Amino acid sequence: MIAIRDLVKKYSNLTAVDGLNLDIYESEVFGLLGSNGAGKTTTIHMLATLLKPTSGTAIVNGYDIVTQSAKVRSSVGIVFQAPSSDDMLTGYENLKLHSWLYNVPRQIRAKRIAEVLDLVGLTQRKDDQVKKYSGGMRRRLEIARGLIHKPKVIFLDEPTLGLDPSSRESMWEYIKRLVKEEKITIILTTHYMEEADLLCDRIGIIDKGKIIVLDTPSRLKEMIGGDVIKVRLSHEKQPNIELLKKFSFVHKVEQSNEDGLIHLSVEDANRNLPIILKYIDTEWVEYTSPTLNDVFLKSTGRNIKEEPEGGFMEKFARYDQK
Amino acid sequence: MEATSTILLNNVINVMTFTESLGRLYALWLREFKVFIRERSRLIASTFTPVLWLFVIGSGFGSTHPSTGVVDYQKFIFPGIVCMSVIFSSVFFGSYIIWDRKFDFLKSVMVAPVSRDIVFIGKTLGGMPNSLVQAAILLVIGLTIGINMDFISLVQTVIIVLLLSFSLTSVGLTIGSYIESLEGFQLIISFVVFPLFFLSGALFPLKSLPLWLLLLSAIDPATYAVDSLRAAILGISSYSFSIDVVVLLVFTIILAIFGSYSFRRMRAV
Structure with missing residues (x-):
């Protein structure tokens, strides 16, 4: 669907x-997946x-992003990090505007708008001005906007950035629904x-403009070596410690220098801990199960930052200093 | 045979892309229009200054400055004041492209398969209802100082207001496309709107000007709008109405080309 080849973007x-x-x-x-500024x-x-890339290119949906940009645009949807709808217009009017811009045929325009509104659960609020929407609703409207022309591919750039935990979870539900109902390729950054x-389905960890690890979430976690029992x-002087190594589900047994505890790397600790x-x-x-954070830590040597640089709190702090 | 069908097909495609473009243009214009309707405070604020000029400067100078020819001073500057409201509101409209960029709306338009020329023209047309409504308000106020118009002069007025509005909205949007901050924009347009207004002959007749001022006023598109509007409303002018309109049209086209060009080179992100 998308083939990226030697893509480079340099700023001065x-x-x-x-x-x-x-x-x-x-x-x-x-x-x-990557920290801020990873590319x-x-x-x-x-x-x-x-x-425009500095060099290299990509084929999206069969079209070259450098030489066939108009065709790429017609076949992809994108949801930006910050909501981009006009907040003086209603949700419906925003969608109508974009249905014109993407040249959705007149006959199916109304039907398509109704479909995407329903998909993101905004049918009830479609005639309210966007400025009356909550943060989560605005994001959902953006997704509806990105889908209005039935794109084959949709890009979601940090779809839940800045949302509170409950709207984040409901956003996830809508994205899952999107996967099920629209049969579309989704590329999301987070x-x-x-x-x-x-x-x-698959995750690429990007750091300093390069993909450093690429696999399914479960295999990425296996890469860390299964669950760790401490x-x-x-x-x-328990001789059985050495015997544990004979179990096929035990990968490694070692005494940690840091905490003095015995660390056992095992598969499926839920089932195997009682046996041990x-x-x-x-x-x-x-015992702990590996998270993607461990994968990230292992592959980049750094913790991922949870908050964007120059975010709200930082600005706040700066005002405080004045 | 094959050649004919190819030509036919190309024509069909051209007609299709043309109607598609019209649809997009309409959509972009409609958005501006709806925002305009919903933000009426804009209109009231921008009509106030011209009215102030008409009555304070008009009556104030009018009492000391009788030598403008056949009509009194307040009537003489009335067409100039109409142009003034169009100049200010049109150039100021350029700031809305900065807002669009700030709130990422522009990004969502630029990622759609729409040419930048269409984006530019749609935005420019979006600035015109504002100018028209302001001019209409001033024409109604004009009745109180004895400005009476027939149907033909009304049509002429509308044409001139539309042309002036289009050309100066182009100027505003061109400036806006280069500037990141609203504060910077405000500062720069004050260097644009006041010369446009003062040099246009809105407040004085052109015929008695020193040569340098006459030359400067000749490169001001607003000069031709003021002059033609004076011809339409009061029946007095320095150039003929048709020459004024042609020159204004040429200005409009040139400024629109500048605007399209600056929109094309505008970075999307």
């Missing part, structure tokens, strides 16, 4: 996208032909790990 003093190669398949939900948005802007984990033994506990005497047990 930095390289935002640095030789990106990536294939995205039809009808999958692909997540571009996610720049990549999406290039794929949607808003930015720096929320759980969002990527929950929604995406135990403190009731008494030292039959063999050793413990006075304290904890």
Whole structure:
């Protein structure tokens, strides 16, 4: 569906996208995961032909983003990081405007607008001015706008950035519904790990303009080596510790220098922890399952930032100092 | 045979893209129009200044400055005041492209398969209802100072207001497309609107001007609007009505080309 080849975008003093190669398949939900400034948005802007690549190209839906930009535009939808609807107009009027701009045939215009409004659950509020919408509703209207011309591909740039936890969860529900009902290829960028984990079929971790890891969420987590069980033994010198290594579900047993605990890397701790506990005497047990955050940490050596740089709180802090 | 069908097909495609473009133009214009209707405070604020000029300057100078020819001073500057309201509101309309950019609306239009020329023309046409309604309000106020118009002069007035509005909205949007901040825009347009207004001959007759001022006023599109409007409303003018309209039309086309060009080079993100 999308084939990105050696895509590069340089600005005068930095390289935002640095030789990106990536294939995205039809009808999958692909997540571009990365911290702020990793090149996610720049990549999406290039794929949607808003930015010209410095070099390299991509084929989107069979069209070249450099030489056939008009055709690319007609076949993709994009939802920007910040809502872009005119808030003096109603939700319905915004959709109507874009149905004209995308040249949706007159006969199906009204039907299509009704469909997308229903899909994002805004039918009730369609005749209210957008300025009366909540943050979550505005985002949903954006998604409806992006879908108005039945694109084959839709880009969602940080679809839940800045939403409160409950609107974030309802947004996820709408995105899942979109996958089911529209049979569309979705490329979403996010720096929320759980969002990527929950929604995406495959995830590419992008750092400094390059894809550094690419796989399904579950296999990415396996890469970390399964669940980790930490135990403190009731008494030292337990010979069974060595025996544990013989189980096929135990990958590694080692004494940590940091906390002095025994760390066991195992598959499926839910099922296997009771078995292990039959063999050793413990006075304290904890186990953790790997998250995408661990994957990110391992592949980039850094924690992902949870809040965007120069975000609201930072500005606030700056005012405070004055 | 094949050649004929190819030509036929191309024509069909051209007609289709033409009607598509019209549809898009209409959609973009309609959006501006709806915003205009919903933000009436804009209109009241921008009509106030011209009315102030008409009555304060008109009566104030009128009492000391009788030598404008056949009509009294207040009537003499009336067409100029109508043009003034169009000049101010049209150039100021350029700030809305900065708003569109700030709120990412422009980005959503630019990512649609719409040519930048259409975006430009749609936006420019969107500025015209404002000018027309303001002119209409001033014409009604004009009745109180004894400005009476017949149907033909009304039609002429509408044509001139539309042309002037289109050309100066182009100027405003051209400036707006280069400027990031509203504050910067405000500052720069004050260097544009006042010369446009003062040099247009809105407040004085052109015939007694020194040469340098005459030359400057000759490159001001508003000069021809004021002059033709004076011909239409009062029946007095320095040039003939048809010459004024042709020159204004040429200005409009040139300024629109500038505007389209600056929209094409405007960065989308």
